[in-house]
Amino acid sequence: MLVLLSRQVILSFCFILVAIIGLLQQALPLWYSAILLLLLLYRWPLQQSSPKVNKLKRINIVAALILLLLLISLKQSGIFHFMLQILLLSAVSRLVLIRQRHDSHQLLWVLYFLLACCFIFYQSIVISLFILALLLFTLYNHYQLYASKQHRVQLLQLGKALLLTLPIWLALFLLFPRLQPLWRIPTAESAITGLADTLDPGSIEKLVQSDTLAFRAIFNGPLPSRQQLYWRAKVYEDFDGRSWTVNQRFERNQARGPVTGNSETDPLIRYQIIAEVSNQRSLFSLGEPLQFANTVRPAAAYLVEARRPVSQRLSYQLTSVLTAIPEDNATEQRLNLRTASANPKTAALARQLAASADSATALIEQISTLFRQQPYYYSLNPPRLGNNSIDAFLFDTRTGFCSHYASATAVLLREAGIPARVVGGYQGGVWHEEQQYLEVRQREAHAWIEYFADGRWQYFDPTAVIAPERVIAGLDAVLSADEQNQLQANWRRFSAFNYLGQQLLHLDYYWSVWVLGFDDSQQYNLWQQLKAASKILAMLGALLLIVIILWYWQRYQRQPAKYAVPVQLMQRHLAGVISYKPAGQHLSQFITVLKGHNPAQASLLDELDGLYQRALFADNQQALAQLTLLLKRNSKTLAKLNWPD
Amino acid sequence: MLAQLHQIEQSLNQVILGKPQQIRLALCCLLAEGHLLLEDLPGLGKTTLAHALANSLGLTYRRVQFTSDLLPADLTGISIYDARSQQFHFQPGPVFSQVLLADEINRASPKTQSALLEAMEERQVSTDGETRPLPSPFFVIATQNPLFHAGTSALPESQLDRFLMRLSLGFPARAAEHQLLLDDSKGSRLQFLSQQLDSDTLQNLQQQVSAIKVSDAVIDYLLSLVDASRSRNDMLPLSPRASKALLRASKAHALIAGRDFVIADDVQQVFPSVAEHRLDPRSSAASHSLSQIILEQTLCPL
Numbered sequence: 001m002l003v004l005l006s007r008q009v010i011l012s013f014c015f016i017l018v019a020i021i022g023l024l025q026q027a028l029p030l031w032y033s034a035i036l037l038l039l040l041l042y043r044w045p046l047q048q049s050s051p052k053v054n055k056l057k058r059i060n061i062v063a064a065l066i067l068l069l070l071l072i073s074l075k076q077s078g079i080f081h082f083m084l085q086i087l088l089l090s091a092v093s094r095l096v097l098i099r100q101r102h103d104s105h106q107l108l109w110v111l112y113f114l115l116a117c118c119f120i121f122y123q124s125i126v127i128s129l130f131i132l133a134l135l136l137f138t139l140y141n142h143y144q145l146y147a148s149k150q151h152r153v154q155l156l157q158l159g160k161a162l163l164l165t166l167p168i169w170l171a172l173f174l175l176f177p178r179l180q181p182l183w184r185i186p187t188a189e190s191a192i193t194g195l196a197d198t199l200d201p202g203s204i205e206k207l208v209q210s211d212t213l214a215f216r217a218i219f220n221g222p223l224p225s226r227q228q229l230y231w232r233a234k235v236y237e238d239f240d241g242r243s244w245t246v247n248q249r250f251e252r253n254q255a256r257g258p259v260t261g262n263s264e265t266d267p268l269i270r271y272q273i274i275a276e277v278s279n280q281r282s283l284f285s286l287g288e289p290l291q292f293a294n295t296v297r298p299a300a301a302y303l304v305e306a307r308r309p310v311s312q313r314l315s316y317q318l319t320s321v322l323t324a325i326p327e328d329n330a331t332e333q334r335l336n337l338r339t340a341s342a343n344p345k346t347a348a349l350a351r352q353l354a355a356s357a358d359s360a361t362a363l364i365e366q367i368s369t370l371f372r373q374q375p376y377y378y379s380l381n382p383p384r385l386g387n388n389s390i391d392a393f394l395f396d397t398r399t400g401f402c403s404h405y406a407s408a409t410a411v412l413l414r415e416a417g418i419p420a421r422v423v424g425g426y427q428g429g430v431w432h433e434e435q436q437y438l439e440v441r442q443r444e445a446h447a448w449i450e451y452f453a454d455g456r457w458q459y460f461d462p463t464a465v466i467a468p469e470r471v472i473a474g475l476d477a478v479l480s481a482d483e484q485n486q487l488q489a490n491w492r493r494f495s496a497f498n499y500l501g502q503q504l505l506h507l508d509y510y511w512s513v514w515v516l517g518f519d520d521s522q523q524y525n526l527w528q529q530l531k532a533a534s535k536i537l538a539m540l541g542a543l544l545l546i547v548i549i550l551w552y553w554q555r556y557q558r559q560p561a562k563y564a565v566p567v568q569l570m571q572r573h574l575a576g577v578i579s580y581k582p583a584g585q586h587l588s589q590f591i592t593v594l595k596g597h598n599p600a601q602a603s604l605l606d607e608l609d610g611l612y613q614r615a616l617f618a619d620n621q622q623a624l625a626q627l628t629l630l631l632k633r634n635s636k637t638l639a640k641l642n643w644p645d
Numbered sequence: 646m647l648a649q650l651h652q653i654e655q656s657l658n659q660v661i662l663g664k665p666q667q668i669r670l671a672l673c674c675l676l677a678e679g680h681l682l683l684e685d686l687p688g689l690g691k692t693t694l695a696h697a698l699a700n701s702l703g704l705t706y707r708r709v710q711f712t713s714d715l716l717p718a719d720l721t722g723i724s725i726y727d728a729r730s731q732q733f734h735f736q737p738g739p740v741f742s743q744v745l746l747a748d749e750i751n752r753a754s755p756k757t758q759s760a761l762l763e764a765m766e767e768r769q770v771s772t773d774g775e776t777r778p779l780p781s782p783f784f785v786i787a788t789q790n791p792l793f794h795a796g797t798s799a800l801p802e803s804q805l806d807r808f809l810m811r812l813s814l815g816f817p818a819r820a821a822e823h824q825l826l827l828d829d830s831k832g833s834r835l836q837f838l839s840q841q842l843d844s845d846t847l848q849n850l851q852q853q854v855s856a857i858k859v860s861d862a863v864i865d866y867l868l869s870l871v872d873a874s875r876s877r878n879d880m881l882p883l884s885p886r887a888s889k890a891l892l893r894a895s896k897a898h899a900l901i902a903g904r905d906f907v908i909a910d911d912v913q914q915v916f917p918s919v920a921e922h923r924l925d926p927r928s929s930a931a932s933h934s935l936s937q938i939i940l941e942q943t944l945c946p947l
Contacts, residue, residue: 563862563946564860564861564862567862567946567947571946582941583941583942583943583944583945584940584941584942584943584944584945585945586908586909586910586913586945586947587909587945587947588908588909588910589910613908614906616860616862616947617858617860617862617863617906617907617908617909618858618860618904618905618906619858619860619906
């Protein structure tokens with residue numbers, strides 16, 4: 001049947017496709033998106049061109065050329081992205097030529113598939129809802145192609161159909177096995193967020209100005225005090241006189257020594273972390289992690305890391321004990337004694353301090369006193385430092401952020417012969433009482449040190465000495481009004497936006513816990529619970545079934561069938577064409593019209609009509625039997641009846 | 646018997662050329678024992694049709710030309726004092742015949758028009774405190790000019806409702822008019838009537854109409870048509886009398902078609918003629934717009 005697509009439908013398809021191209025930006029090089037959009041625009045000049053032009057041939061040549069380009073760039077993009085690119089190419093070139101309803105079939109299915117693919121790249125609730133809306137819009141257009149003309153009824157029917165499929169969605173979500181992905185999603189070259197592998201003086205100040213979420217934590221038990229919430233993410237052990245770098249040994253996966261934490265005296269903390277996309281492997285943990293979920297693995301220096309760079313929101317469960325960190329590796333002490341020759345004044349000061357201190361603890365005490373008594377300041381905007389950054393900070397500027405104090409302390413300790421290293425991570429977080437989770441943003445980024453004493457790495461936070469409120473009450477408590485303004489994004493100043501943003505974040509939290517976090521272990525739990533309640537469930541199910549059967553039976557008893565038997569028979573067997581019958585036309589009249597369109601079946605239709613009339617209007621049982629038989633015998637022929645448009 | 650009926654139909658078609666559908670509906674109306682209203686412009690043959698119908702049914706008929714000064718007594722009859730017997734003697738009017746041809750009925754005063762009401766519905770006439778039954782069968786075949794013509798007064802709704810059908814012949818097709826003109830010299834077209842029913846056969850046929858089978862499905866469809874008119878405010882609702890009339894007309898239509906059961910098509914065929922003048926009394930007979938709307942918009946699952 002030849003049905004031309006309306007302008008509106010074609011524009012809708014274009015809109016959906018452009019939206020998909022936008023959503024799949026990660027899988028598409030910029031030049032390719034541009035080519036696709038240009039190709040899409042080509043539809044209009046092509047439509048105007050003379051009918052002599054072989055449009056199909058033209059598009060095929062263009063598509064073949066683009067395919068060649070894609071093949072050339074295959075190495076860069078990877079096979080998965082390549083597949084998406086081909087699908088998009090086929091969809092776009094289809095849309096360029098499409099005229100008839102008949103041709104839109106493949107296009108629609110490809111659109112559905114591409115929209116589903118978008119979910120691979122996005123997990124946040126807002127974009128998920130947007131993709132869902134696009135899916136529904138596609139469905140609506142699909143429906144509109146085939147539905148009858150009345151607008152309102154159509155939406156109603158679509159709504160009904162969706163409502164009917166809702167239990168299937170739920171069942172698939174809850175019960176479908178969580179298979180491992182069949183392909184590996186290539187890591188995008190997207191920007192790394194969070195703490196980097198190198199800690200410059202100044203890098204944390206920059207990070208703190210970002211309002212984005214780093215991770216959320218849920219505690220299975222009471223919330224530890226703020227002073228205990230030192231989330232370790234990176235351990236910096238290489239120092240070049242100016243900046244700190246993660247030691248290369250941490251790149252390798254090392255075997256973990258025996259668990260040394262004294263779990264009897266120190267309380268165990270069980271918690272779940274939902275880490276946001278960072279595109280790096282390092283994750284967050286408190287103290288010494290003892291038990292790991294299988295999505296993460298232990299890393300050197302008792303850190304935790306993901307098996308692959310975190311390109312999707314990652315949820316993992318940990319059990320930690322809040323003690324000093326044990327020694328991980330025999331070379332660790334030696335590694336953390338190395339000093340750079342860049343800061344001679346600092347070295348002299350360290351020797352001076354060490355002379356009057358007999359232990360590491362005493363030296364720490366001396367350094368604290370130094371910071372407390374000398375005019376040192378805590379500021380978000382410290383002056384820039386030269387190459388001898390520690391000397392410049394300790395003796396000239398005396399103004400710094402947490403990383404300045406941490407690296408100065410670590411250098412002082414090293415110069416005095418005590419192994420020390422800088423730890424980067426997050427401190428504190430915002431606790432949401434109602435939703436029961438801790439929200440940790442980039443602005444909570446922090447640096448402190450660990451020094452080796454009593455056979456373990458003890459933590460020490462020089463910031464707690466210079467600005468104790470930073471640890472107790474959070475960053476805002478320490479900063480001046482100007483600095484607070486500098487931190488706050490403009491929209492956060494309006495309380496209504498702030499409130500809305502916060503509510504959206506909470507929604508996002510529930511989404512990630514209940515929808516994204518629903519993994520196979522939770523599924524297993526659900527099965528176990530179902531099994532435990534199987535008897536009650538079976539009884540309930542049986543009861544429900546009985547009620548439904550009774551209800552139907554009652555209904556059946558109360559009201560007769562809507563139509564008489566012959567009518568039902570004819571409607572069933574002429575299902576292919578009956579929708580073309582005008583409401584007011586009676587069936588015999590319709591059959592007369594139908595005969596005109598199907599001359600080959602005229603005698604069959606005549607016979608059917610005669611039997612139908614006698615069966616329905618004269619209540620002739622014999623005719624009814626004959627009609628049933630005739631319909632059954634010719635059901636295939638009847639299914640193929642033509643109806644021209 | 647049915648063959649006789651068909652022959653009559655054929656000969657009527659000889660008299661009124663090119664209007665087989667209207668003729669079938671007119672016969673249908675009479676078989677259903679209903680009164681018939683013919684509405685047309687002057688000169689389109691409605692009086693001829695009325696005459697031909699009355700003739701071919703083999704019934705005694707009287708024709709009354711309605712005028713504005715026609716009195717009710719001119720229709721029903723009057724009691725005259727007979728000096729010889731010193732008694733009032735009832736002189737029956739033209740209404741006391743089997744077929745009353747009421748020509749140009751809408752030219753009479755409303756008073757006279759309503760004198761017909763009792764006769765049409767009750768098939769009896771009350772004068773001077775006495776009720777006199779009309780002969781059986783009793784038909785009124787009335788003709789009227791369209792309402793916009795000078796000197797007409799509209800029939801009240803109540804009276805319109807008593808006509809089973811309202812028909813309009815309309816202009817003949819060119820070929821039919823050609824034939825008409827060719828035959829002009831041969832005299833009145835009524836001479837083409839070759840067949841007559843007798844009174845017994847007519848009664849027999851009318852009994853057969855009553856015996857036509859109607860399935861529940863058809864009655865449901867008929868009711869949904871009637872219901873449709875009741876749920877709208879751009880037309881008058883159809884009364885139960887109208888639905889009864891619709892059913893009888895459908896049955897008669899089935900009989901003429903040679904069936905002993907009513908099909909949906911019967912209902913649809915007679916519906917415009919039966920319903921239109923009840924849906925909108927001011928409409929002209931040629932327009933079937935309201936009834937067509939109902940037919941198109943009411944779902945016919947049959």
